[in-house]
Structure formats: C-alpha cells, structure tokens
Amino acid sequence: MKKVTLCYSTVIHFLVDLSCIYFLSGVLIPMAMNHDEWLRWAVFYNFMAFAMAAPIGFLADRLIRRHRLLLSGAGCLLISGGYFLFRTPYAALVFVGLGNAMFHVGAGMEVLRDARKSYAPPGIFIASGALGVFLGSSWGTAYIPLWDLFQIIMAVCGLVLSVWDLVLLKAADGQASMSSFSEPDISMSAAPQDNLPRDIKKVRLAVLCISSLFLVVVIRSYYGSILSYDWKTGFCMGLIFTLCIAAGKALGGVAADHLGIHSAIWISLGLGAASALFSFQNAVIGCASILLFNMTMPLTLSLLVKEMPRYPGFAFGFLMLALFLGTLPVTPGGFHAFKSPAGLSILCLVSLVLLLAVLRVRKAGDAS
Numbered sequence: 001m002k003k004v005t006l007c008y009s010t011v012i013h014f015l016v017d018l019s020c021i022y023f024l025s026g027v028l029i030p031m032a033m034n035h036d037e038w039l040r041w042a043v044f045y046n047f048m049a050f051a052m053a054a055p056i057g058f059l060a061d062r063l064i065r066r067h068r069l070l071l072s073g074a075g076c077l078l079i080s081g082g083y084f085l086f087r088t089p090y091a092a093l094v095f096v097g098l099g100n101a102m103f104h105v106g107a108g109m110e111v112l113r114d115a116r117k118s119y120a121p122p123g124i125f126i127a128s129g130a131l132g133v134f135l136g137s138s139w140g141t142a143y144i145p146l147w148d149l150f151q152i153i154m155a156v157c158g159l160v161l162s163v164w165d166l167v168l169l170k171a172a173d174g175q176a177s178m179s180s181f182s183e184p185d186i187s188m189s190a191a192p193q194d195n196l197p198r199d200i201k202k203v204r205l206a207v208l209c210i211s212s213l214f215l216v217v218v219i220r221s222y223y224g225s226i227l228s229y230d231w232k233t234g235f236c237m238g239l240i241f242t243l244c245i246a247a248g249k250a251l252g253g254v255a256a257d258h259l260g261i262h263s264a265i266w267i268s269l270g271l272g273a274a275s276a277l278f279s280f281q282n283a284v285i286g287c288a289s290i291l292l293f294n295m296t297m298p299l300t301l302s303l304l305v306k307e308m309p310r311y312p313g314f315a316f317g318f319l320m321l322a323l324f325l326g327t328l329p330v331t332p333g334g335f336h337a338f339k340s341p342a343g344l345s346i347l348c349l350v351s352l353v354l355l356l357a358v359l360r361v362r363k364a365g366d367a368s
Contacts, residue, residue: 002114002121005069005110005111005114005164005168006111006114006121006124006125008160008161008164009072009107009110009111009125010124010125010127010128011128012072012076012103012107012157012160012161013103013104013107013125013126013128013129013132014128014129014131014132015132015153015154015157016075016076016079016099016100016103016104016129016132016154016157017100017128017129017130017132017133017136018131018132018133018135018136018150019079019132019136019150019153019154020045020049020079020096020097020099020100020136021132021133021136021137021140022136022137022139022140022146022150023079023082023083023086023092023096023136023140023150024041024042024045024136024140025136025137025139025140025141026136026139026140026141026143026144026146026147027083027086027092027140027147028041028086028089028092028093029140029141030143031086031089039331041089041090041093043331044090044093044097045093045096045097046097046324046327047097047324048093048094048096048097048098048100048101049096049097049098049100049101049320050101050320050321050323050324051320051321051324051325052097052098052101052317053101053104053105053316053317053320053321054314054317054318054320054321055317056098056101056102056105056313056317057105057109057311057312057313057314057315057316057317057318058311058313058314058317059313060105060106060109060313060314061109061310061311061312061313061314065109065313066169067165067169068106068107068109068110068113068165068313069106069107069110069161069162069164069165069168070106070161070162070165071102071103071105071106071109072102072103072104072105072106072107072110072161073106073157073158073159073160073161073162073165074099074102074106074158074162075098075099075100075101075102075103075104075106075158076099076103076154076155076157076158076161077099077154077155077158078095078096078098078099078102079095079096079099079100079103079154080099080150080151080152080154080155080158081095081099082094082095082096082099083096083147083150083151083154084151099154101317101320104316104317104320105313105316105317106161106313107125107161108122108125108301108312108313108316109312109313109316110168111125112301112302112305112312112315112316113312115302118253118257119252119253119254119256119257119261119264119298119299119302120250120253120254120256120257120298121253122253122298122301122302123249123250123251123252123253123254123297123298124250124253126249126297126298126301127246127247127249127250128246130242130245130246130249131242131243131246133242134238134239134242138235138238205361205362205364206307206308208361209303209307209358209361209362210304210307210308212354212355212357212358212361213300213303213304213307213319213354213355213358214304214318214319214322215322215354216296216300216351216354216355217300217319217322217323217326218322218323218325218326219326219347219350219351220293220294220296220297220300220323220326220351221322221323221324221325221326221327222326222327222329222330222338222347223293223326223338223344223347223348224245224290224326225326225327225329225330226330226336226338226339227290227344228339229279229280229283229286230280231282231283231286232283232286237283240287241286241287241290244287244288244290244291244294245290245291245294247291248268248290248291248292248293248294248295248297249294249295249297249298251291251295252264252268252294252295252296252297252298252299253298253299253302255267255268255295256298256299256302261299261303261359262356262359264295264296264299265296265299265352265355265356265359266352267292267295268292268293268295268296268299269292269293269296269348269349269351269352269355270348270352271292272289272292272293272295272348273345273346273348273349273352274345275288275289275292276289276293276341276344276345276348277341277342277345278341279341279344280341289344293348296351296355299355300319300355301315301316301319303355303358303362304318304319306362
C-alpha cells in the first residue's frame, strides 16, 4: 500500500504542477495587458499556492487527519474548476492556487506518515514537481492548446485520490488508529510534566531548529530564483537542468538513508559550494551544482516534521511558505547581491552551517 500511495502521489504531483503552471503560462499570459499585470497574477498565484499552504496544513492537522488524500483530491478538483473561470483571473487563481496547496499538503501528509524514519519517500514525492513546472511553462509559452486535457486530467486525479483515500481507510479499519503519527521517529514524545525548566529548554531548542530549517528553505528558494546561466538556453538544456533538480531532491533522501544525514548534508552543501564557483563557466559543473544543492530538500522537510510531529501538514505548508518568501527578493527591483559564483557559494555555506547547527541542537536536546 505504501509504495502504491507513493507512486500515485508522485505521478499526480507531476500532473498537478504541470496543470497549474500551464494555466499561468498558456491561459493567463495571453490575456495579460502588460508585464506588470502578469507579474501581479504570478505573485498572487504563488501566495495562494505556497503561503496559504501553512494555514491549510494547520487546519488539516486539527480537523481531517484521516482524510489526507481526500484533501488532495479536492485540491485537484479545484484546479480543474479554476480552468472554467479563466475570464476572471483572480477568481481562477484562487481556485488553482488553493487547489495546488491542498494537494501538496494532503499528499505530503500521507507520504510523511508512510515514510516513518526514511528520508527517501518525501524526496521522491517532491522531485516530480520540478519536471511538471518546467513542462507546464514550456508548453504554455508555446501556446499548445491543452486546456481541456488538463481539466479532465485534474478531475480524474481528484476522483482517483478520493477513491484511494477510502481504500486506505478501509484497509486501516482493523489496525491501530491513524488519527495521530505514532511512529517512533515521527511522534510526540511524552514530555515530562514535573520539570518545567526542562520543558522550556526543549521548547527553545525546538524553536531554534524550526527557525533554522525555515531559513534554509528560504535561502534555497532565493538561490533557485536568482540563477541565470548563459549556457542554459533552449528546451533540451532546460530539461537537463530540471532533471538535475529533480534528481537532487530524490537522491538527497536516498543518501541520508544510506550514508547518514551528516554525510548527506556535507555532500550536498560542501560539494555544492565548491561547484557553484565554476557553475557559470561550465554547463556540466552547473548541472552538478544544482543537483547537489537540491539534495537538502527532503532533509529539511523530514527534520522539521521531527520537531513538530503532531503537525505534519503544517510542517509541509510552513516550508511552502518559506519557498514563497524566498521568491520575493527577486521581483523587479529586488535583492540580487548573491547572483554570482561567490554569492551562490556563500549561500551554500550558510545553509550548511545552519543544518549542522540543527543537528547539533537536536543532539543536545535529546541528551538533556
């Protein structure tokens, strides 16, 4: 069941991001009166799809923990409905953006629940979205008429996820309750009630870890937003670059499972910092650099869930909010100071220090 769920979620994640970005590129761009109007629509979509994922995740944790995939299915149906509202862009973007957020939160919760102690499943699930974004943008700007196709695909995906949600619930009827995350590594440890100073110390350490992980994801989003290589031209080169991003997200979790999370972080950000110095001159090194840098994506997500084990949906949505915030500095007139080989390398090293600090703080908290 777990492998089937991961497969369903990963494939549909690709289709969701493909459909959403195609809507932006192939449906709304031709309707925009000017670049500023298109930019406002893009920022509004990102706000609905990423920033709103945090409150959606919090509500999902509190209200519908047993119907995670049903939430995802409803999100797909909203995306399908958004296509019908294309004549009113902001209304359409509410549907498409919120649908995207609902899918990610619901499917992310299910994948995290099944992952237990493994870092690989979240990475595999996340990876497929990068390819969907790339193809959605490419096909949309080529104005290939795929409106009806994506409407139908999203409606079918919504029904598939809803039915699969019922299948999983039926399979779990004779097992332990699924209303809370009870796995050892992703569970809420019983906090001592007779030692208040110790509790306060643990809370402070958790807040420090959560803040650091959030900042790492903001940096990663900013890093990806400012990248602009002269050699990354044409569909084929863009596809190779995107596949490296997807491979990095998937391999990060695999590396952590087999080599340990310390080694995965050092490989990702240590080698990433070194390769970033030469990424502007050489396409092979540039692709290797972006692959290495993206290996931390499943690591930050899994570490955050361990800090807030009763709120996996909020954890997933919280990092989506970080992705949104990371894109804001690169809007016109924004902050581009790190758009250089040395700047990218510095961002890698800062992320490395933050993640190593999180591991050290977690170890101190476990020892206390």
